[in-house]
Amino acid sequence: MKKIRLGIVGLGSHGTGHTRNILNGMCPELEITAVCDIDPDRLAVHKETFGEFPAFVNYSDMIDSGLIDAILIVTPHYFHPPIAIEAMRKGIHVMCEKPAGVYTKQVKEMNAVAAECNVSFGMMFNQRTNPTYIKTRELVQSGEFGEMRRVSWIITNWYRPQAYYDSGAWRATWSGEGGGVLLNQCPHNLDLWQWICGMPSKVYTKMKFGKWHDIEVEDDVTTIVEYPNGATGTFVTTTGDWPGSNRLEITMDKAKIVVENNVIHLWELDVTEQEFTVSNKVPFCQPKFTYSQVEAPGVETAHCGVMNAWAGNILRGEPLVAQGEEGINGLSISNAMHMSAWTGKEVELPIDDEVYYQMLMERVKTSRRKENVTTVISDLSNTYNTGSDNK
């Protein structure tokens, strides 16, 4: 079997997890041939844990080493686009951890380079491999139930204690992450949301900064959106609630869908509400419907599924789980949420990238980087929040 020579940049908790998966044989078409971290201590820990690999402290050196065909970018978010751009220009295939970047201006540049370079470019949206969400998307996008009318996602099961935020100097700072729960935990949900429901056209957000933690960025977000067809939605998230909820409700002309605890509940009307309301003559009367739970066959292949699809894309042109270029969608919603919260106004999408960049940079200027932080590498294997039942 032909193996793709992979370099991993960023050996924190996620980079360590990916290393373990690959060394455990879960990605048979990928072989780690180089690793990179700006912090020599991390390289030392990696060597101690996993054995020796060609190691770099500078990602450009790894890209230019001739040792790798492909790069997995697992650095803090701000570095995703510049590393991806440099790699793509050198003909190196790119898999980028979420989010695509911190601000859309930067991600647009990355996408423009991707369009010019003949490389495979994927985003690590591992939750797109969850059969529940795949099936939900099919239901919504099939057209069978008419148009979407309303969506409410309460996604508050991203609890993080203060110790989490104290585990890395870059965490939850404007200069290190460029945001809080929206940039670190919610990129999955923002991506799934737009993947299932499409992109909203207007966003109003109430945001609280450091409400539940000693951090400068948002840890509590409440949003109202509007879609081009006039449908409306809410999105509520936080890292302060436990046990939180993960409940996605979508109303359509001919159905209601609720996704909770990895179960899809479907109420299907006999006719669309529009058809019913024009023919019915009784003041208190409702369309008939049937209730069912929808099967979502398959298993969630998660991070390895994304990596293996990427390998298949590189080797045989098979489809990616998520095109790299799609990373901008969820980030656009995230940026719009911040802009709305900062201005106190509803904002229209697409937002002005340059204005957003300036607003963010103002906050970066006075960002409070944490002192005396001991970096902790955590085992993340049980933290990926796939919608399990908290009962």
Place this chain on the structure above:
Amino acid sequence: MKKIRLGIVGLGSHGTGHTRNILNGMCPELEITAVCDIDPDRLAVHKETFGEFPAFVNYSDMIDSGLIDAILIVTPHYFHPPIAIEAMRKGIHVMCEKPAGVYTKQVKEMNAVAAECNVSFGMMFNQRTNPTYIKTRELVQSGEFGEMRRVSWIITNWYRPQAYYDSGAWRATWSGEGGGVLLNQCPHNLDLWQWICGMPSKVYTKMKFGKWHDIEVEDDVTTIVEYPNGATGTFVTTTGDWPGSNRLEITMDKAKIVVENNVIHLWELDVTEQEFTVSNKVPFCQPKFTYSQVEAPGVETAHCGVMNAWAGNILRGEPLVAQGEEGINGLSISNAMHMSAWTGKEVELPIDDEVYYQMLMERVKTSRRKENVTTVISDLSNTYNTGSDNK
């Protein structure tokens, strides 16, 4: 047994329902001794259905007739305060259907008169007799679980077809109702919401007018609120979705509560989240909790329960289900939602009553009263939306 002599003003669907309950012996301390409707046809229908009662077309005449000790006001909303005020000034006890009125300026006047007059003044918030909501309120207000952090109420099971709106010329017009789903269906929920969670201090609302129906008022409402303690919330309602949802989720420092299908789900933490986060040293770790379903004993006595408590209040000083003066709370939220939607801005409570009144009157001026409408009196006994399971 001493019976209170009751006059009913407004013999539409609700007035008819109340008449039926009382004549069926469900309110043993109340005796209907007069009825009133501005429409002689309705009086004729009432007579034909229930037999002859002293009948009036002018409510002042009924109030002055000497035939009644108490009045049940079941007219279109605009008339609630003026009728209540006139009755109270004549020493007549008042039970007012929801909402208390259409705009807070008017309701403040009603409450001021109530404060001067020694009469019993109750609001028909029949859903306050639902043991599920009584128990939920106890849980939230007990202090046992700390402070409220977040509330989300999706209350979209108020479906009404076009035929409903076509069943009365006053329905769903600025001049006739002064609003749509917030003024007709949701007063119950707005009251329960503030009764359980307290009054919000800020409101932002996206509202759609005649989105699902041929009406001029709102039939689709999405709101974000903030409370004095910084807690946030969402409230989503419509008369366009079927089958809708009725799901109330409340997060507190030491618990999560979900009320759905008349079941109270409780997740109780061992310690408050605040206590956990300062003592815990592990980045990915959560407070322990236990899940249970909370029993809510008792039966929902509904409209008759409210009427019987009112009779007990008049005769023996027993507590009302809802003090008349409390009607202004839900209406204040409703008015704030309209003001926010009309201005596109977050508004602070209390709103400026006079400004709201002017904004409403502008809409009343050009209100499109419906022509050629045949008034229909409906049996409402199955329309009271007590949170039943739609599965």
